[in-house]
Amino acid sequence: MEEKKKVKDNKIKKLGNALFAKFFGFEEGIDITDDVAVLNRRNVVIKNIIFISGLFYSLLLLILSISTKQRTDWAITVISFPVTYLINKLLKALINMDRKDKTKQLIAAYIASFYIFLSSVLIYARLYSSGIFETVSYILIYYAIVVISLYQDKKLLSTAFSYLFVLVTVIHFTWTYQITTRTQGLSVLDFLKDFVGTNEFGDLILRSLVFALFYLVVYVIVSIGQYMQEERKKELIKRRQVQKDFSSIVGNLFQAVFINAYINVNQEHAYQVQKVSEKIASFVGMNEADIKNLSEYAIIHYRYSEIKDFDISATTYDEAEYEQLKAKTTLGADIVKRMELSQNCEAIVRSHVENTISDEKMRAIMNTQPDLQSQIILLADIYVTLRSFNTYKRPYTHAMSISLFEHQMSNYFRIELKDRFLKFADEVEELYNNF
Structure with missing residues (x-):
């Protein structure tokens, strides 16, 4: 029985590894010296992550709809499922349009990045006032940064962070703390005197600092990863050149020896x-x-x-x-x-x-x-x-x-x-x- 259980567990483990490699593995038959092929694979993997994310967002909306029982919530939930499917189909079409065209793959990468951070912001905007969902939905903004960092592109990451930071700040001012309502009838100086000493101001500063610190850490990780990737690529290119020269010498040497073996x-x-x-x-x-x-x-x-x-x-x-x-x-x-x-x-x-x-x-x-x-x-x-x-x-x-x-x-x-x-x-x- 123990032996059969081990065999069964090994089969399940191999199946799991194979499925992960197929849908989320960056090493799936990719030549790392080919930048376009690497970008294409990253697009495929991130597309799959976005699809899973979309299903999770839909699940959150479904739970909210069940708890509130409002028609508008149910309408949003129902719409979220086909939207998730259509976004996935669009990304798939863009990625597969021309796998060897860098421009098309970059467009797919930018669209995927834009969608992942925009969807996380919209989900937060929808759920921030729902008590227990506020923390979960806020974490999704951090999650969007992590997903975008999988592209190992510092420029793309910094651009996404800048837009996210601005959007999140706007949301804090307009929705989370409804600061805009407190400015009515007040000058800028009077508003600052009134707002700086409040708990909302401290919380806003703390959230902004934590978000910036998180971005800094992710940016450092991406920088290291991108640098190591470039160095590995250079090393592999050099190695292949040496291999090519060595292969030519060895091939000629083998041919000479083989002919000698055959003739003499x-x-x-x-x-x-x-x-x-x-x-x-x-x-x-x-x-x-x-x-x-x-x-x-x-x-x-x-x-x-x-x-x-x-x-x-x-x-x-x-x-x-x-x-x-x-x-x-x-x-x-x-x-x-x-x-x-x-x-x-x-x-x-x-x-x-x-x-x-x-x-x-x-x-x-x-x-x-x-x-x-x-x-x-x-x-x-x-x-x-x-x-x-x-x-x-x-x-x-x-x-x-x-x-x-x-x-x-x-x-x-x-x-x-x-x-x-x-x-x-x-x-x-x-x-x-x-x-």
């Missing part, structure tokens, strides 16, 4: 190395799975055709393309490593035959791919190369090959690998002679 590697030699490698792997007690992997790696350079059209010039990839690129890159890296083993084999044999080996060269080769799988393939490659004809030497007999390996080449390999190879050298000879 002798197929008969490669399959001989594969069989000898499998035999030596059995001597050291490798399991079947490891021997199979070793066998595939021994002739991996013959999979050149799978990646001969290797291309990493694109700047962005979807999930499927990324996985395909990853698979090709991994295969290409393995081919390069396998070719390196072949080159090491050639360097070892030729240096010892021509007596040009040095301690520095020996150390460099020993530090290359020291894992057991690579050492087995290198050992098999050396043995097959010694037994084969080459431009710089004649084929060695088995005895000559073992002697050369035992007295001059054994330092390249692990002691246990060397011992097992020497112990079963006759079986390797029999396998080679039967090719």
